[in-house]
Amino acid sequence: MSILSEVLSNVKKRDPYEPEFHQAVEEVFESLEPVAKMHPEWVEAGVFQRIVEPERQIFFRVPWIDDNGKVQVNRGMRVQFNSAIGPYKGGLRFHPSVYPGIIKFLGFEQIFKNSLTGLPMGGGKGGSDFDPKGKSDREVMRFCQSFMLELSRHIGADTDVPAGDIGVGKREIGYMFGMYKKIKNEFTGVLTGKGLNYGGSLVRTQATGYGVCYFMEEALNNIKNKSFNDSIVVVSGSGNVAIYAAEKASQLGGKVVAMSDSKGYIYDSQGINLETMKKIKEVGRKRINEYLKYHPEAVYTEGSSNIWSVKCDIALPCATQNELDENAAKTLIENGCFAVGEGANMPCTPEAVHLFIKKNLVFAPGKASNAGGVATSGLEMSQNSMRYSWTFEEVDSKLKEIMKDIFKNTHETAKKYGFENNLVAGANIAGFVKVASAMYDQGIAY
Numbered sequence: 001m002s003i004l005s006e007v008l009s010n011v012k013k014r015d016p017y018e019p020e021f022h023q024a025v026e027e028v029f030e031s032l033e034p035v036a037k038m039h040p041e042w043v044e045a046g047v048f049q050r051i052v053e054p055e056r057q058i059f060f061r062v063p064w065i066d067d068n069g070k071v072q073v074n075r076g077m078r079v080q081f082n083s084a085i086g087p088y089k090g091g092l093r094f095h096p097s098v099y100p101g102i103i104k105f106l107g108f109e110q111i112f113k114n115s116l117t118g119l120p121m122g123g124g125k126g127g128s129d130f131d132p133k134g135k136s137d138r139e140v141m142r143f144c145q146s147f148m149l150e151l152s153r154h155i156g157a158d159t160d161v162p163a164g165d166i167g168v169g170k171r172e173i174g175y176m177f178g179m180y181k182k183i184k185n186e187f188t189g190v191l192t193g194k195g196l197n198y199g200g201s202l203v204r205t206q207a208t209g210y211g212v213c214y215f216m217e218e219a220l221n222n223i224k225n226k227s228f229n230d231s232i233v234v235v236s237g238s239g240n241v242a243i244y245a246a247e248k249a250s251q252l253g254g255k256v257v258a259m260s261d262s263k264g265y266i267y268d269s270q271g272i273n274l275e276t277m278k279k280i281k282e283v284g285r286k287r288i289n290e291y292l293k294y295h296p297e298a299v300y301t302e303g304s305s306n307i308w309s310v311k312c313d314i315a316l317p318c319a320t321q322n323e324l325d326e327n328a329a330k331t332l333i334e335n336g337c338f339a340v341g342e343g344a345n346m347p348c349t350p351e352a353v354h355l356f357i358k359k360n361l362v363f364a365p366g367k368a369s370n371a372g373g374v375a376t377s378g379l380e381m382s383q384n385s386m387r388y389s390w391t392f393e394e395v396d397s398k399l400k401e402i403m404k405d406i407f408k409n410t411h412e413t414a415k416k417y418g419f420e421n422n423l424v425a426g427a428n429i430a431g432f433v434k435v436a437s438a439m440y441d442q443g444i445a446y
């Protein structure tokens with residue numbers, strides 16, 4: 001049995017009820033056989049065993065009082081996965097589906113993603129099974145304050161710097177930052193994704209979605225001699241990542257014809273009107289079928305996974321994990337889709353990914369293509385430390401350079417290890433090598 005199979009089998013034995021975490025480890029380990037062969041010293045130092053075990057996991061009670069005066073209790077968690085190359089960094093997810101297996105898979109992905117950005121950030125992730133949907137602003141505020149009351153003991157600008165993810169946006173970050181400041185009596189860059197009026201960075205709102213398109217444009221140019229220009233694009237989700245991926249895809253000359261939420265999807269042959277979408281989702285926090293009130297010529301279909309039956313050239317899954325399976329992948333390919341860029345974390349199942357690679361689509365894996373969000377969070381941390389702010393153009397051009405560099409690194413690494421044009425292997429190997437070498441240099445007790 002190879003060391004990688006042995007470690008994977010132990011991961012499954014140790015935490016048998018965490019399928020998403022197993023999937024994330026398996027997907028990275030699939031690419032690492034040549035690395036293990038090239039670095040017997042890493043095998044001997046137990047780097048592979050150590051990298052799958054979080055440095056620390058924190059679980060805590062989050063009691064809060066709803067608008068009816070009733071006490072509610074949620075579960076909070078933070079997984080501090082790996083700090084070999086910098087303070088733990090990664091988002092917080094508030095969604096009823098959150099449990100340790102989800103947070104661990106996200107934290108594991110974050111280690112390699114953050115490494116790919118070239119910035120000094122370790123990997124972490126956290127969240128709660130709290131559902132902000134349908135709650136009043138006051139309820140969300142009370143929950144966030146209670147959450148931070150405990151989390152504040154474990155984070156800090158040089159220790160662990162959380163940010164947003166599903167269900168956590170500017171509103172939630174604001175409430176949590178306010179509470180942290182009150183508890184610690186200090187104004188530091190302990191969270192990113194902050195409002196622009198209190199230390200946030202320009203472009204952070206747009207960064208993940210824009211970054212997906214910068215990465216994809218580079219991949220299309222280099223691998224297929226194509227671009228977004230004149231392409232038909234389908235984007236799943238209508239949250240932060242989806243809206244700004246759709247915006248940049250349109251700016252680059254693509255036409256986005258469909259977007260979704262967890263209930264269904266909208267098809268608009270004229271191209272989705274993003275101002276309407278922002279009004280519905282960012283301002284109103286409403287369901288996507290509201291779009292028909294403003295654009296009656298569009299079509300709404302129940303069932304979010306059906307979105308992949310819409311004919312397109314480029315598909316950008318930007319909603320959630322495992323939202324695009326093998327059948328959806330077959331349909332996309334039959335309809336002529338030539339590129340898939342993951343805006344969400346692990347949105348394509350392993351079977352779908354294998355098919356895309358086998359059929360030579362340009363496939364951009366999330367840990368590379370959605371790294372623009374955390375990279376810009378890294379730039380927010382730098383600006384906070386300097387007590388300074390860069391302009392929109394400055395941050396945007398740094399983001400673009402970072403995404404181009406991530407593409408170059410993943411593309412060249414894939415080639416070097418015998419996986420030409422396989423960006424999954426390139427991203428896994430390039431992300432891993434930097435962290436593994438730092439872990440090795442810092443000794444086994446680390």
Ligand SMILES: NC(=O)C1=CN([C@@H]2O[C@H](COP(=O)(O)OP(=O)(O)OC[C@H]3O[C@@H](n4cnc5c(N)ncnc54)[C@H](OP(=O)(O)O)[C@@H]3O)[C@@H](O)[C@H]2O)C=CC1
Nearest residue numbers: 165166167208237238239240241261262319320344345373
């Ligand atoms: N925000 C960021 O900077 C980054 C986010 N990501 C990843 O991108 C993805 C989206 O995050 P973000 O845009 O921030 O989150 P948001 O909460 O802003 O939006 C999430 C979107 O996905 C939809 N969605 C959520 N769960 C499901 C589900 N189970 N089935 C179908 N649709 C679903 C939501 O629909 P509904 O409103 O109906 O629930 C909503 O449209 C996540 O995978 C996240 O981890 C990755 C890198 C950075």
Ligand SMILES: O=C(O)CCC(=O)C(=O)O
Nearest residue numbers: 090091163165373374377
């Ligand atoms: O900006 C960040 O720190 C985290 C973003 C994130 O959660 C992600 O990359 O999945």
